[in-house]
Amino acid sequence: MSASESQTPPPPQPPSESQAPSQPPSPVPFYLHNAFVLPETAHSGNQAAVVLLQPESESDPRTADDRYKAKVARDFNFAETAYVQPLEDGKYSLRWWTPAVEVALCGHATLAAAATIFALHPEQDHIEFQTRWSGILTARRRSDLVNHGMDIQITLPTLTAEALSSMLDDDSSEATDAIAPIFLDATSGIGMEEVVNVVRFVWGARESAIIELAPDVDLARLRVRPKDLLPITTGMIIVTQMNPHASSERLHINSRVFGPGVGIDEDPVTGSAHAYLTAYYLSTPVALRLPSRVLAGKSSTGVTIEARQLSPRGGAMVCTLDHHGKARLVGRSVQMGKGELSVFE
Template sequence: MRLFTVDSFTDRPFAGNPAGVCLLERPASESWMLSVAREMRHSETAFVHGDGDGPLSLRWFTPAVEVALCGHATLATAHVLYALGATGRLEFATKSGVLTAEQGLGGLVTLDFPATPAEPAEPPPGLAEALGVKPVWVGRSAFDLLVEVDSADTVRGVSPDFARLREVDARGVIVTALSGEPPAGASADYVSRFFGPRVGVDEDPVTGSAHCVLAPYWSDRLGRAELVGRQLSERGGVVRTTLRGDRVGLAGHAVTIWSGELHV
């Protein structure tokens, strides 16, 4: 089986979010896929296979658990398949329904994902203390908590207590703010970071699925369907979002770092 590491939501190597991509020859057991994901040590490793009829089967594993939705590993998978000669629209059967990918000019890949808007919620006990910041607004989506803070500098400076954050009942916690950049020619409309210690990922470098929450939130606030989000992790990355009703287009580049063969 062929195995790849791909940096997603970046146009340069050693930035964005690295994902493993495993091209399966046949369906594999959950325990085996989890073992491979632990060996790869990326925040997610994608496992894809097809029988030549219908959407490709796609699943994602962190080093600790299987997840129901992952943007950067889907982008990585599409990038690999296009590099190997795939053309046109790709369809993936996943735990979050059928997701699609299309490659445009310059290798930009656009994913079609479900929007998962956050509804206002009371902050869970210990959330502010775990993050070390004062929330301006807190909401809960299908998977995550969304926490708006007062500035991009606050987002950049968050240093969570991961032991305490692990006790918060959510897949992950998204911390976000307006970018603070001038509207004319701004490189990003909003910024964010994503913390997921409950699923084995203290901080995810660039989180596609988080932008399924961020896109409807900031599109409503800013009155525009098309936005640019910048994730302020150490590696950093950019996700271009387009809100289309109950769907979100997530667009980004990816770079293959290495490829090889899995022998077990």
């Protein structure tokens, strides 16, 4: 061994501040919710992951990384993943991803996001969300947190003025002729005589459709092949009917919602669809067909809709119109779990 090899090496010097390794980003908290659950069980409704991002002032690169958000949404593989970021004055930024794409509006993930914030901040009873494409959304606490669940009212945009105008112009016969045959080919057991009405509307940048069926159709058991609906549109396809068995002064409706064009064959429960259905039933000529017990001299803002979505998971909500033409949806969201995201790329 040479003399140089036997010398004790000098002790390592601490790195200068400029050479110090950067700290990895902190783990990102997430919360798992079932939103718009049925009254009888928390194991229903639509699943959503709510990811709480740091404020922009924290300089976490993930807050502005849309590719990261899309990857995490694919990993969760829920119908929607909501990304919530605190802003100034107690407001929040809110965006939504399916496993395939970012979407313009998601009601059930908005409900889940509001429930998450209310649970973390019990002193709050009102939230304002700023969104990318759907304007400002609001949420109000309607009950205390009980068994990890909470009743919340959210306010969502309904059909646009252009969409409502097209319905008032009664172009539904053209839409029915174009869409109903494709829908019937994608289903089993019903015919043209059971299609009451078809209308088109725009959801985000995608044309979508509402298909109203006769009350006696067994919508829960109706077999639908979602991929065969793609020729109708790559947007949302809302199938609905009035419930003939209800006897209260409220309007009772059923629905199912399909979105194969956005990566969701059948959505378990869809808040945005029911915001559109609220306007469909109360702000178009369809209102003239409502049972007399429901109208009873009321204006459109005086009618309450009890809605059930008849997917395999099932869900429920109560819908009304406010005086500004927006839909108020009241539903229950239950936190099923929570954790941290530890992958940073």
